[in-house]
Amino acid sequence: xxxxxxxxxxxxxxxxxxxxxxxxxxxxxxxxxxxxxxxxxxxxxxxxxxxxxxxxxxxxxxxxxxxxxxxxxxxxxxxxxxxxxxxxxxxxxxxxxxxxxxxxxxxxxxxxxxxxxxxxxxxxxxxxxxxxxxxxxxxxxxxxxxxxxxxxxxxxxxxxxxxxxxxxxxxxxxxxxxxxxxxxxxxxxxxxxxxxxxxxxxxxxxxxxxxxxxxxxxxxxxxxxxxxxxxxxxxxxxxxxxxxxxxxxxxxxxxxxxxxxxxxxxxxxxxxxxxxxxxxxxxxxxxxxxxxxxxxxxxxxxxxxxxxxxxxxxxxxxxxxxxxxxxxxxxxxxxxxxxxxxxxxxxxxxxxxxxxxxxxxxxxxxxxxxxxxxxxxxxxxxxxxxxxxxxxxxxxxxxxxxxxxxxxxx
Amino acid sequence: xxxxxxxxxxxxxxxxxxxxxxxxxxxxxxxxxxxxxxxxxxxxxxxxxxxxxxxxxxxxxxxxxxxxxxxxxxxxxxxxxxxxxxxxxxxxxxxxxxxxxxxxxxxxxxxxxxxxxxxxxxxxxxxxxxxxxxxxxxxxxxxxxxxxxxxxxxxxxxxxxxxxxxxxxxxxxxxxxxxxxxxxxxxxxxxxxxxxxxxxxxxxxxxxxxxxxxxxxxxxxxxxxxxxxxxxxxxxxxxxxxxxxxxxxxxxxxxxxxxxxxxxxxxxxxxxxxxxxxxxxxxxxxxxxxxxxxxxxxxxxxxxxxxxxxxxxxxxxxxxxxxxxxxxxxxxxxxxxxxxxxxxxxxxxxxxxxxxxxxxxxxxxxxxxxxxxxxxxxxxxxxxxxxxxxxxxxxxxxxxxxxxxxxxxx
Numbered sequence: 001x002x003x004x005x006x007x008x009x010x011x012x013x014x015x016x017x018x019x020x021x022x023x024x025x026x027x028x029x030x031x032x033x034x035x036x037x038x039x040x041x042x043x044x045x046x047x048x049x050x051x052x053x054x055x056x057x058x059x060x061x062x063x064x065x066x067x068x069x070x071x072x073x074x075x076x077x078x079x080x081x082x083x084x085x086x087x088x089x090x091x092x093x094x095x096x097x098x099x100x101x102x103x104x105x106x107x108x109x110x111x112x113x114x115x116x117x118x119x120x121x122x123x124x125x126x127x128x129x130x131x132x133x134x135x136x137x138x139x140x141x142x143x144x145x146x147x148x149x150x151x152x153x154x155x156x157x158x159x160x161x162x163x164x165x166x167x168x169x170x171x172x173x174x175x176x177x178x179x180x181x182x183x184x185x186x187x188x189x190x191x192x193x194x195x196x197x198x199x200x201x202x203x204x205x206x207x208x209x210x211x212x213x214x215x216x217x218x219x220x221x222x223x224x225x226x227x228x229x230x231x232x233x234x235x236x237x238x239x240x241x242x243x244x245x246x247x248x249x250x251x252x253x254x255x256x257x258x259x260x261x262x263x264x265x266x267x268x269x270x271x272x273x274x275x276x277x278x279x280x281x282x283x284x285x286x287x288x289x290x291x292x293x294x295x296x297x298x299x300x301x302x303x304x305x306x307x308x309x310x311x312x313x314x315x316x317x318x319x320x321x322x323x324x325x326x327x328x329x330x331x332x333x334x335x336x337x338x339x340x341x342x343x344x345x346x347x348x349x350x351x352x353x354x355x356x357x358x359x360x361x362x363x364x365x366x367x368x369x370x371x372x373x374x375x376x377x378x379x380x381x382x383x384x385x386x387x388x389x390x391x392x393x394x395x396x397x398x399x400x401x402x403x404x405x406x407x408x409x410x
Numbered sequence: 411x412x413x414x415x416x417x418x419x420x421x422x423x424x425x426x427x428x429x430x431x432x433x434x435x436x437x438x439x440x441x442x443x444x445x446x447x448x449x450x451x452x453x454x455x456x457x458x459x460x461x462x463x464x465x466x467x468x469x470x471x472x473x474x475x476x477x478x479x480x481x482x483x484x485x486x487x488x489x490x491x492x493x494x495x496x497x498x499x500x501x502x503x504x505x506x507x508x509x510x511x512x513x514x515x516x517x518x519x520x521x522x523x524x525x526x527x528x529x530x531x532x533x534x535x536x537x538x539x540x541x542x543x544x545x546x547x548x549x550x551x552x553x554x555x556x557x558x559x560x561x562x563x564x565x566x567x568x569x570x571x572x573x574x575x576x577x578x579x580x581x582x583x584x585x586x587x588x589x590x591x592x593x594x595x596x597x598x599x600x601x602x603x604x605x606x607x608x609x610x611x612x613x614x615x616x617x618x619x620x621x622x623x624x625x626x627x628x629x630x631x632x633x634x635x636x637x638x639x640x641x642x643x644x645x646x647x648x649x650x651x652x653x654x655x656x657x658x659x660x661x662x663x664x665x666x667x668x669x670x671x672x673x674x675x676x677x678x679x680x681x682x683x684x685x686x687x688x689x690x691x692x693x694x695x696x697x698x699x700x701x702x703x704x705x706x707x708x709x710x711x712x713x714x715x716x717x718x719x720x721x722x723x724x725x726x727x728x729x730x731x732x733x734x735x736x737x738x739x740x741x742x743x744x745x746x747x748x749x750x751x752x753x754x755x756x757x758x759x760x761x762x763x764x765x766x767x768x769x770x771x772x773x774x775x776x777x778x779x780x781x782x783x784x785x786x787x788x789x790x791x792x793x794x795x796x797x798x799x800x801x802x803x804x805x806x807x808x809x810x811x812x813x814x815x816x817x818x819x820x
Contacts, residue, residue, distance in 0.1 A: 001618035001679040002587040003530030004686045008694060018697065043481040048473040056470045056706070063458040063664070066803065071453040071663040106516055106666075106701070113699030117551060120413030137698045141527060177412040208411035253481040254473070254705040256516075269411040276414045284418060287428065288547045289523030291516070294704055295664040296466070393476065 007143045016133050016377040017041050023361075024371055031369075037400045039388040040371035042186070042345070044251045046319060048300070049312035052250065055303035059296040073292040076283065077104025077259065081298045084305040085259060089244070095231040101263050101279060103286060104301075106256040106293050108216050108245035113138040114289075115212065115241060115260070116178075118281040119268065123177035128169045129158040130187055130378030130385070132214070135180040151380060160381040161188060163337055163350060168192075171199055175207045181230075182214035184221060187378045187387040188348040189324075189340015191226045197233050204239035210268065210278075211240040216258070219249040219317055221343045237263035241278070248345060248391075250304045250313045257293055257301045320345050323397040324390035330401040334408050345390040348375070352408055360386050368403035417553045426543055426787040427451050433771075434781055441779075447810045449798040450781035452596070452755070454661045456729060458710070459722035462660065465713035469706040483702040486693065487514025487669065491708045494715040495669060499654070505641040511673050511689060513696060514711075516666040516703050518626050518655035523548040524699075525622065525651060525670070526588075528691040529678065533587035538579045539568040540597055540788030540795070542624070545590040561790060570791040571598060573747055573760060578602075581609055585617045591640075592624035594631060597788045597797040598758040599734075599750015601636045607643050614649035620678065620688075621650040626668070629659040629727055631753045647673035651688070658755060658801075660714045660723045667703055667711045730755050733807040734800035740811040744818050755800040758785065762818055770796050778813035 020040055028036060062068035082099040090097050105111050113134050121144050127135055136156065139145040146154030157176050159169035167190040181200060183192040192200075204211050213230040221228060230236045245258035252258075262282045267275040303309045324341040331338045337350040351360040357374030364370040364386075375385030390397070430450055438446060472478035492509040500507050515521050523544050531554050537545060546566065549555040556564030567586050569579035577600040591610060593602040602610075614621050623640040631638055640646045655668035662668075672692045677685040713719045734751040741748045747760040761770040767784030774780040774796075785795030800807070 001685075002620045003533055004678045004680055004688070004691060005528050005530050006681045008528060008691050009680055009686065011694065041482070045476060045479065045481070047475055047479050050474070053470055053474050057467060060463055060466045060470065064460070064463055065457055066455060069455065069457050069661075069664075071455070071661075072451070073664055106704075109701040110699060118415050118418060120415050123412055134698055141695065141698070210412045251479075251481075253701075254479075254483055256701065256704045268414045270414055270419055271416045275411075276419070278414070281414060281418050284421065285551065288544055288551070289520060291519045291663075291666065294516075294666045294707055296706065297704055 005141070007141050010148060011137060011140055016373070019377070020371065020373065023365065027365055034369045036369045036371060037392065037396045037403075038371040039392060039400055040373045042248070042389045042391060043253050044248065044391045045393055046251055046316045048251050048255070049304065049309055049316070051303040051306050051309035051312055052300045056296050056300040059299035063296075070295040073295055073298070075287045075290055075292050076100070077102065077293065078295070078298050081302050084302050088305045090229065090231065093229060093232055095229060097231075097261065097263070100283070101261055103260045103262060103282065104293050104298060105258050105260060105290070107247060107252075108214065108243045108258040108260075109134055111258070111260045112212065112214060112243050114285070115282070116142050116144065117285050118278060119178065119210075124155050124157070124175075126157040126159065126172055126176035126179040127379075128181065128185070129160050129380060130375060130382030131180065132182060132186050133378065135212070158379065158381070161185075161190070162381050163339070167339060168196060171203050175209070177209050179204060179209055179211045180214070181211055182216070184217040184344035185340070185346075186214075186217065187346055187373065187375065187382065189342075189344035189346035190348070191221065191223070191343045194225065194227050194232065197227055197230060201230070201233045201236050201239060205235050208269075209239065210266070211236075213240050213242045215242055216245040217248055217344050218244070219313070220321065220345050222321070223343055226343055231261070231263075237265045239266065241266065246301055246304065250301075251316060252301070255297055255300060257297045319394065320390045323392060323394055326397055326401060327388055327390065330404065334405065336408070341390065347388040347390065349386055349388070351384050351386060354384070357383055357385060363407065364404075367407045368400075370400055370403060415551070417551050420558060421547060421550055426783070429787070430781065430783065433775065437775055444779045446779045446781060447802065447806045447813075448781040449802060449810055450783045452658070452799045452801060453663050454658065454801045455803055456661055456726045458661050458665070459714065459719055459726070461713040461716050461719035461722055462710045466706050466710040469709035473706075480705040483705055483708070485697045485700055485702050486510070487512065487703065488705070488708050491712050494712050498715045500639065500641065503639060503642055505639060507641075507671060507673070510693070511671055513670045513672060513692065514703050514708060515668050515670060515700070517657060517662075518624065518653045518668040518670075519544055521668070521670045522622065522624060522653050524695070525692070526552050526554065527695050528688060529588065529620075534565050534567065534585075536567040536569065536582055536586035536589040537789075538571050538591065538595070539790060540571065540785055540792030541590065542592060542596050543788065545622070568789065568791070571595075571600070572791050573749070577749060578606060581613050586619060588620050588622060589614060590622045590624070592626070594627040594754035595750070595756075596624075596627065597756055597783065597785065597792065599752075599754035599756035600758070601631065601633070601753045604635065604637050604642065607637055607640060611640070611643045611646050611649060615645050618679075619649065620676070621646075623650050623652045625652055626655040627658055627754050628654070629723070630731065630755050632731070633753055636753055641671070641673075647675045649676065651676065656711055656714065659727075660711075661726060662711070665707055665710060667707045729804065730800045733802060733804055736807055736811060737798055737800065740814065744815065746818070751800065757798040757800065759796055759798070761794050761796060764794070767793055767795060773817065774814075777817045778810075780810055780813060
């Protein structure tokens with residue numbers, strides 16, 4: 001009989017957000033009149049920028065005429081979008097990249113999951129904990145995470161981030177091959193300083209490790225001293241792959257577009273000891289198993305970089321960051337220990353009275369009809385924390401804070 | 411140092427269509443005034459159906475208002491599209507499927523490549539030869555194809571399709587686990603009868619094998635006795651995954667949408683001997699490594715199934731099939747042995763005078779300024795054949811046939 005990939009059977013029963021959705025569905029069925037407000041899954045709520053809408057209408061119209069019709073595009077994206085990315089996201093920060101180092105995709109989730117295809121199964125992994133579940137789950141699926149022992153994967157080094165170390169993970173004292181970093185961080189909303197990021201780059205260069213740098217939330221950085229790209233650090237092109245997404249930058253969660261940077265300088269080692277450029281392997285992976293992102297979507301993404309697009313996108317980010325400020329102030333005022341929300345759309349707080357994450361989740365759902373994300377769903381160091389997102393309507397955010405005030409009495 | 415996936419290094423130097431593109435680029439640079447006509451890569455040229463255009467404009471407009479804005483969609487597609495698929499592609503053929511058996515994606519290439527993620531590395535593979543390169547290349551990348559020996563992969567059984575057996579591959583006389591079938595066939599343009607397909611299903615059920623059935627070209631079937639879906643054969647739900655694409659059905663090569671059917675009845679075996687539903691594994695794979703297809707795209711795909719959409723899409727298919735007829739007649743008239751083109755947009759012909767595929771490719775490019783696809787690029791049994799596609803403008807097709815008449819004298 002055909003055999004399954006047994007690694008899949010090692011995965012925990014269900015993906016975090018699916019588990020939450022099931023709980024919420026059950027609550028709504030039992031309480032059909034309750035007005036549930038979601039501060040849980042990180043989905044945006046505000047309309048697309050008018051510049052993006054206009055560009056997509058134009059692209060749709062191009063598909064009506066043989067002269068302007070577009071069929072298969074280049075697997076790794078149209079030059080017009082690659083050029084806009086280089087000119088706007090990198091050049092102003094002193095980073096030089098070429099078109100063939102930019103791989104346009106259908107969102108960061110695909111590439112952060114698929115990137116493991118090009119790396120050997122016997123590499124070890126290092127993650128900050130708590131963490132976005134896809135990094136580990138995709139490694140479990142490929143067999144690279146090892147076996148689960150007391151809730152932890154045997155080939156994964158977990159670097160705890162918590163209130164005690166001010167969410168600054170230790171740099172490992174041992175060699176690891178693949179390091180996942182996400183800054184501004186999902187789920188904690190915390191950031192990394194240039195100095196600390198330089199220490200990670202120095203570690204990776206010393207051990208010939210590769211950093212998978214998820215910069216999906218860089219557009220939310222308000223503090224000018226915080227790096228937007230790992231390539232702002234000297235030497236990072238030799239040790240890092242960087243993932244960007246328009247999902248949160250420009251409300252593209254339903255439109256699906258992002259990009260991955262794989263610098264030409266980045267190398268890993270083959271079984272025969274020779275060094276191999278990862279850019280070429282990723283290009284081969286994408287041209288074999290991906291057929292490019294929708295032309296219409298790529299024109300929409302290009303419009304984000306126009307003067308009007310930039311202004312409109314910034315206004316939406318400001319709107320969400322106003323939510324974050326309201327939430328921070330309310331929760332801090334209640335005496336809770338609150339993190340994030342200053343350079344990121346996520347608020348991370350310690351549950352009161354030593355409650356577990358899921359206990360607090362249930363309390364918020366049942367007593368305040370609020371959906372949050374239990375911190376423990378992001379890893380063991382998330383236990384006792386809750387993640388809230390700032391992506392809601394402002395009125396909902398205000399209403400949610402009023403409800404929280406009623407149920408939390410410290 | 412971080413290790414690469416060495417399986418990637420076993421791949422042949424470059425993907426077929428990339429190799430062709432490089433040759434064409436060099437020719438155009440050397441002959442800037444030549445009017446090159448491509449009958450090579452299978453990309454469509456006709457505009458999208460007006461119903462699709464209208465639906466996509468409407469969907470773009472929905473993104474301008476918080477009340478109608480759509481963020482993350484379900485990873486495996488919106489119910490409106492799944493319902494349209496079930497009602498139109500399956501129910502009229504007597505096939506019952508449920509929504510959770512339909513996985514909407516960004517095109518068949520992604521899923522035919524990624525499907526191997528959920529299966530064990532030690533399964534054996536069977537392909538018809540010649541074949542669409544992605545099936546084998548994606549298995550090489552995961553290590554499942556084995557080692558290359560005299561141009562063939564050690565864990566792959568090749569079932570030759572050629573003029574001698576009328577492009578009807580033998581059913582293997584030994585057990586194989588994963589079987590790739592594509593009908594109407596890319597590259598040969600030939601089809602499979604219901605009786606022959608039933609024999610493959612019987613083989614798969616007997617050996618507990620899984621058939622990966624690529625139905626990307628089913629919309630081109632003209633002969634009513636030819637099956638559009640493998641599920642028209644009794645028992646196929648227990649042994650087959652089916653891939654559909656809107657790329658050729660509705661000109662979506664630049665829009666990116668298709669779907670995969672993984673029936674609930676389909677099972678494979680775990681290391682402990684238990685049977686596992688593949689539907690659940692694929693759902694987990696997709697919810698971890700994919701974030702759904704663009705909402706705008708899915709609304710466009712839904713419109714294909716409206717009465718106007720169906721009529722418009724059929725008109726375009728008729729247009730391409732008129733090209734196919736012209737090509738068949740011309741080439742047959744020249745005394746060439748011609749296959750396909752009756753229920754498929756591909757024409758497959760034997761090169762004259764025993765030329766190799768690449769020799770004929772060079773002759774057509776240099777003497778007639780025509781781009782074709784060398785049959786050998788699809789596998790060893792494709793040597794001595796050429797693939798032409800019917801996706802061009804009709805005038806280009808006529809012009810191309812005039813040019814071919816001049817260079818082929820048998």
